[in-house]
Amino acid sequence: MSDLISFILEIFLEIKYWIKHGKQRKHEKENNLPKSVVWAPYTKQFIIIFIIFIPVCFVFIFFNSIGENEKNTKKRIMKVSNLLEAEKKQFGKYPSELKNIIRNNPLRKNIEIDSWKTTFVYTTSNDRKSYQLISLGGDRKLGTKDDILHSSK
Incomplete structure (x- = not known):
């Protein structure tokens, strides 16, 4: 009505x-x-x-959209971490460089780049049994509070 x-x-x-x-x-x-x-x-x-x-x-x-870059970078770090774990499971140690997990796969072409378009900092121990993966964050500087850090277990 x-x-x-x-x-x-x-x-x-x-x-x-x-x-x-x-x-x-x-x-x-x-x-x-x-x-x-x-x-x-x-x-x-x-x-x-x-x-x-x-x-x-x-x-x-x-x-x-303020926190989107950080969320997307954390997701990408987890994908890279899963690939690194699969690499360790297959070969017994982590790869010396992050580029080794790409293996000519076009879907993994930009896997070593975070949401701020900088490459991850990837370091391994001398025996390559552990690794550390760092995203430089929004300021693109290493060692600041906005860095996103992931280490192997």
Whole structure:
């Protein structure tokens, strides 16, 4: 029922707008005035909503993407860690370089690069029985608090 009433009110507003629009055009023609812009009833509301909606969406997207690089880098480190564990299981020791786990597989082409487009720092022990994998983080400097560190068990 309320939908019907709101629909009738919308039709009434449109009719009222076109009557006002017609009177204004008639007045402009009689007095040789330039055409003025007459806004439809909902045009101002849509413009205001649009002006508010765009910045709100921008802020929402911006604040949701703040931690995305760190999350994606942690996921990538876990993938690399799984590949390194498989390498150790197969050959008995970790590879000397991180590039060795790629093995001409195009899906692993960029596996040694983190979300900030820097390569992981990969170091192994002398006997290659343990490793340490470090992402430099957003500042791209080693030894800072935003570095992401992963070590073998």
